[in-house]
Amino acid sequence: MRIAIVGSGIMGLSSAYNLAKLGAKNIVILEKEYLSYGSTVRSASRFRVHFWTEENSRFALEAKKIMVSLSSITGWNVLVTTGGYLWLLFSEEQIKAFREKNKMWERLGIAGKFLSPSEIKERYPYIHTDDVLEGFFGPQNGSCFHNYVAFGYYKAAARLGAKLFERSPVERVLVENNKVVGVELPQGKVEADVVLLTAGAWTDDLLKGLGIMLPTEPERKEMALTESYKYFIEPLIIDLGTSAYIGQALKGEILGSIEVPVKSGLLPLENTLDFLVKWARAVYKRFPALRGARVMRCWSGYYSMSADSSHIMGRDPEWPEGLYVAYGDSGHGFMMGPLIGKLLAKNILYGEIDELMRPFLPTRFKEGKLIPEKLVIG
Amino acid sequence: MSTLRVKEPTADNRGETVSIDVNGTTVKGLTSESISVTLYANGIKFFDRSKKLYRPRGFFSLHPQARTVMINVNGMLATNPSEIYLTEGLKVHIQQKRPLSMHFFESMIDTSLLHKPIVKNRLIWPLALRFIANSINNPEPAEYETPHSIPTIVEKADLVVVGGGVAGLSAAIEARKYGLETLLIDDVELGGEMLCDELEPPGMSEPGCVFARNLRKKALELGVRVLSKTTLVGFFEDAVLAFSPHPLGSGTPYIISAKAYVVATGAVDLPCIFANNDLPGIIDASSALRMLSIHGVVPGKNVAVLGATERGLRLVEHLKKYAVNTIVLDKSKNGAGKGDIVRGVKEIIAIGKDKVEALKIKRDGEELKLNVDCIICAASTNPDIKISAQAGAKITYIKELGFVPIHDLFMRTLKSNLFVAGGASGSPYGILHVIEGRIAGLSAAISLNKTDAEAERDALVKEYRSLLQKFGISDPKEKMFRYFETKVVPDEKITEPPTLFCSGPRRNAFVCFCEDIRLWDLYRSVSVYGFTCLEKVKRSTGIGTARCQGRLCLVNSALYIAYITGLSPNVVGIARQRPLAISIPINVLAAMGVNKA
Numbered sequence: 001m002r003i004a005i006v007g008s009g010i011m012g013l014s015s016a017y018n019l020a021k022l023g024a025k026n027i028v029i030l031e032k033e034y035l036s037y038g039s040t041v042r043s044a045s046r047f048r049v050h051f052w053t054e055e056n057s058r059f060a061l062e063a064k065k066i067m068v069s070l071s072s073i074t075g076w077n078v079l080v081t082t083g084g085y086l087w088l089l090f091s092e093e094q095i096k097a098f099r100e101k102n103k104m105w106e107r108l109g110i111a112g113k114f115l116s117p118s119e120i121k122e123r124y125p126y127i128h129t130d131d132v133l134e135g136f137f138g139p140q141n142g143s144c145f146h147n148y149v150a151f152g153y154y155k156a157a158a159r160l161g162a163k164l165f166e167r168s169p170v171e172r173v174l175v176e177n178n179k180v181v182g183v184e185l186p187q188g189k190v191e192a193d194v195v196l197l198t199a200g201a202w203t204d205d206l207l208k209g210l211g212i213m214l215p216t217e218p219e220r221k222e223m224a225l226t227e228s229y230k231y232f233i234e235p236l237i238i239d240l241g242t243s244a245y246i247g248q249a250l251k252g253e254i255l256g257s258i259e260v261p262v263k264s265g266l267l268p269l270e271n272t273l274d275f276l277v278k279w280a281r282a283v284y285k286r287f288p289a290l291r292g293a294r295v296m297r298c299w300s301g302y303y304s305m306s307a308d309s310s311h312i313m314g315r316d317p318e319w320p321e322g323l324y325v326a327y328g329d330s331g332h333g334f335m336m337g338p339l340i341g342k343l344l345a346k347n348i349l350y351g352e353i354d355e356l357m358r359p360f361l362p363t364r365f366k367e368g369k370l371i372p373e374k375l376v377i378g
Numbered sequence: 379m380s381t382l383r384v385k386e387p388t389a390d391n392r393g394e395t396v397s398i399d400v401n402g403t404t405v406k407g408l409t410s411e412s413i414s415v416t417l418y419a420n421g422i423k424f425f426d427r428s429k430k431l432y433r434p435r436g437f438f439s440l441h442p443q444a445r446t447v448m449i450n451v452n453g454m455l456a457t458n459p460s461e462i463y464l465t466e467g468l469k470v471h472i473q474q475k476r477p478l479s480m481h482f483f484e485s486m487i488d489t490s491l492l493h494k495p496i497v498k499n500r501l502i503w504p505l506a507l508r509f510i511a512n513s514i515n516n517p518e519p520a521e522y523e524t525p526h527s528i529p530t531i532v533e534k535a536d537l538v539v540v541g542g543g544v545a546g547l548s549a550a551i552e553a554r555k556y557g558l559e560t561l562l563i564d565d566v567e568l569g570g571e572m573l574c575d576e577l578e579p580p581g582m583s584e585p586g587c588v589f590a591r592n593l594r595k596k597a598l599e600l601g602v603r604v605l606s607k608t609t610l611v612g613f614f615e616d617a618v619l620a621f622s623p624h625p626l627g628s629g630t631p632y633i634i635s636a637k638a639y640v641v642a643t644g645a646v647d648l649p650c651i652f653a654n655n656d657l658p659g660i661i662d663a664s665s666a667l668r669m670l671s672i673h674g675v676v677p678g679k680n681v682a683v684l685g686a687t688e689r690g691l692r693l694v695e696h697l698k699k700y701a702v703n704t705i706v707l708d709k710s711k712n713g714a715g716k717g718d719i720v721r722g723v724k725e726i727i728a729i730g731k732d733k734v735e736a737l738k739i740k741r742d743g744e745e746l747k748l749n750v751d752c753i754i755c756a757a758s759t760n761p762d763i764k765i766s767a768q769a770g771a772k773i774t775y776i777k778e779l780g781f782v783p784i785h786d787l788f789m790r791t792l793k794s795n796l797f798v799a800g801g802a803s804g805s806p807y808g809i810l811h812v813i814e815g816r817i818a819g820l821s822a823a824i825s826l827n828k829t830d831a832e833a834e835r836d837a838l839v840k841e842y843r844s845l846l847q848k849f850g851i852s853d854p855k856e857k858m859f860r861y862f863e864t865k866v867v868p869d870e871k872i873t874e875p876p877t878l879f880c881s882g883p884r885r886n887a888f889v890c891f892c893e894d895i896r897l898w899d900l901y902r903s904v905s906v907y908g909f910t911c912l913e914k915v916k917r918s919t920g921i922g923t924a925r926c927q928g929r930l931c932l933v934n935s936a937l938y939i940a941y942i943t944g945l946s947p948n949v950v951g952i953a954r955q956r957p958l959a960i961s962i963p964i965n966v967l968a969a970m971g972v973n974k975a
């Protein structure tokens with residue numbers, strides 16, 4: 001079986017690795033720019049297990065298990081930290097909703113902890129808590145270094161024979177007799193029996209070329225990063241009042257983002273001062289200790305947003321035979337990636353649909369079985 | 379302490395004498411000097427310890443964007459000493475100790491080993507990681523009383539010229555002559571590098587400093603508006619931002635809006651790469667020249683200049699005027715140039731405990747040792763592309779010019795209403811900078827419908843050509859002009875990079891001073907992991923991601939990778955230039971009025 005994977009982000013690379021590990025030969029990864037050009041290396045590289053829906057929480061829990069042991073799988077230390085996630089809550093409604101959800105999380109063995117403002121202050125003295133009603137702390141959550149996750153997967157897949165072709169933009173998927181036969185590039189044609197679209201935010205266009213319409217669209221998200229300071233912010237802190245979040249990388253940079261009104265579509269990967277100032281204002285208010293911290297750089301990347309903010313994986317039986325997707329991950333695809341690749345590989349090779357994977361099939365939209373995920377960050 | 383002051387600073391650049399406190403002792407300096415210059419003049423070269431390896435560091439370059447070293451000023455950590463000018467009573471604290479534990483943990487924070495699962499046990503790992511994170515020599519965020527409000531200034535103009543060297547000044551003058559509202563932004567002061575040149579630049583009949591001073595006067599007389607000691611920090615989608623780090627502790631943000639831009643940000647001296655090239659006392663040619671001519675401070679008593687380039691040899695002439703002993707070291711076996719030039723140098727090793735004290739030189743079957751107190755890197759420059767690339771110019775590598783914004787004879791880039799000139803466009807120093815600047819200014823005027831400027835521009839293009847003929851050189855930009863027309867990326871191969879004075883991938887030859895990334899790290903990224911494009915090497919080593927935003931390291935890295943892989947630098951590529959050019963405190967950004975422009 002010849003397999004063409006379009007896109008070398010975490011989805012493509014973890015799928016390639018898992019396919020190769022299960023013995024698939026003839027795997028090519030086609031990447032329009034260079035290895036992991038897309039969102040994967042532009043992300044905040046955090047993982048969590050707390051999601052609004054049970055489906056996502058269960059999925060994330062399994063994905064995390066792979067993520068934290070990735071070093072022994074790929075040979076690249078992915079620098080796992082477990083500083084947790086801290087949500088700052090500002091209204092009774094938010095508190096009620098989190099308490100409700102915590103029952104579900106408790107059932108899954110991932111209960112979090114509610115912290116009073118004074119407990120927050122005690123643990124994280126750098127947070128301004130006067131207007132905070134309560135905090136929800138998820139100690140199971142953490143971070144790992146996205147670059148080494150991606151490079152590790154790539155190296156492991158390459159060792160097993162998968163081949164990467166950079167600067168190879170796929171223009172369309174070729175279909176004959178309702179069966180994929182390959183993909184077309186400016187350089188020529190690549191024949192394949194299976195085409196897996198893991199082109200992140202760019203997947204929509206490739207699907208549209210086949211007349212397939214799924215409710216997804218790219219949204220540009222911006223990030224800002226400060227100079228390096230002593231490592232002191234362990235958790236990722238999400239301010240639900242302003243929607244801003246911050247976290248600190250091990251090297252010392254403090255990074256974060258805030259939601260700004262966006263026009264969807266593949267906007268140029270540039271930055272706006274509007275974003276930067278809004279983020280700075282939120283940080284100024286919430287973290288007085290960071291007022292003198294200097295912002296060094298900003299960048300942007302795409303979230304591939306789906307209608308229910310949950311990822312899409314697998315295929316619709318009505319599609320041409322051999323066509324698979326993994327995208328639409330709505331800003332939390334990095335953490336799901338390791339499991340998506342693993343389950344998808346089994347799906348492609350053996351037709352197996354894992355129980356964890358079933359809810360995320362692309363058919364859910366026409367069947368009306370959405371997974372309305374509300375806990376989207378950024 | 380020995381003083382390196384040899385003459386009075388130039389009259390228009392002499393501030394008042396003030397005293398500052400450095401680690402408890404009083405040091406005298408002038409208000410016209412940045413902290414870096416004052417310390418250096420007083421023989422203090424060692425400012426801080428580096429981030430990961432705790433190596434002693436001083437400044438490599440005085441340029442505000444080359445933030446290789448940070449110090450504690452008035453209790454504010456992480457302050458760039460080249461950016462802050464002296465005021466009476468300033469308190470400077472210099473960190474000079476290295477924690478004992480660092481001897482033990484050095485290898486754990488070694489960039490190119492970090493991805494190796496050294497600590498396999500998953501339970502221990504988070505603890506180890508926390509330990510590693512804590513041992514990185516990072517400052518606490520500077521905590522200070524924040525001013526109540528920091529006004530944002532909105533500046534509108536027809537034309538904004540970035541960079542106030544002779545190219546930028548000439549562009550501004552021409553544009554002004556045709557009636558354009560012109561704003562000139564410079565991060566130091568008007569006059570640029572030619573202001574530091576006491577000799578006659580190529581093609582000119584008066585000393586560079588005299589010419590630059592007159593040009594400056596003329597620009598001001600014609601009504602060019604000026605923001606000095608202000609850095610253009612970023613082209614955002616919705617605004618252009620500039621920032622002046624003064625007053626200390628807050629600074630002033632500017633929102634700039636203009637119909638056209640001329641980028642004349644000059645060239646960057648590339649650090650030379652050799653063993654212990656990070657020692658205090660190793661500086662770039664432009665800082666040496668600036669200290670000498672503007673501030674009257676010699677860079678040392680016994681100085682080695684790397685590179686018998688036009689630039690290196692001019693510098694030597696300056697130094698000799700002030701009785702500095704100089705020796706020039708060059709890689710090529712033969713070449714022009716008189717005086718003390720050691721040729722055929724294969725490898726250099728700097729020696730010294732916390733500043734350079736000596737130099738070991740290896741060449742064919744021979745090893746020399748010299749006692750020097752300063753090493754100056756003058757082997758190669760590259761156009762400063764930070765701003766032009768952000769503004770939308772396309773960057774490519776051309777062997778004769780370096781990584782350069784593609785432009786045509788009229789100094790137009792591939793982006794409309796964006797022009798480049800001078801060192802920022804890769805042209806050789808001297809009169810050509812002036813002519814190019816004028817052409818760029820006229821092109822800007824023409825783009826804003828002052829079509830009567832065309833005749834003058836055509837005449838200047840002719841003059842440019844005939845000057846090249848007079849100098850007897852072929853146009854170094856020919857290949858690029860062709861690229862501008864055909865859009866076919868040139869396939870350039872490079873031999874050994876001019877800045878490389880090192881025979882192997884040494885672990886003590888630094889490419890990035892901010893993050894302690896060595897030749898060895900780059901080499902491993904290429905040879906062990908097989909990464910050959912700079913974006914990937916950047917993401918596996920961290921090169922170009924720290925404070926100076928790749929100003930000093932990216933070009934060297936790209937050329938080195940091209941050299942060891944045999945690929946064209948255009949395949950290796952140069953990493954994307956993102957805002958901001960210098961970092962801005964959160965409190966300043968938070969106080970900004972948004973989208974008023």
Ligand SMILES: Cc1cc2nc3c(=O)[nH]c(=O)nc-3n(C[C@H](O)[C@H](O)[C@H](O)COP(=O)(O)OP(=O)(O)OC[C@H]3O[C@@H](n4cnc5c(N)ncnc54)[C@H](O)[C@@H]3O)c2cc1C
Binds near residue numbers: 170199
């Ligand atoms: C600012 C930001 C912060 C984030 N933070 C987090 C976080 O903390 N945690 C988390 O889990 N997730 C986070 N995410 C989301 C996460 O980055 C993505 O969900 C994930 O990386 C998606 O991986 P991917 O492989 O699907 O897509 P990508 O990484 O985007 O990869 C797609 C690849 O396909 C290539 N491609 C596109 N079109 C073609 C074509 N036609 N031919 C060939 N190649 C093509 C692209 O060049 C790209 O390399 C964040 C995202 C952003 C933007």
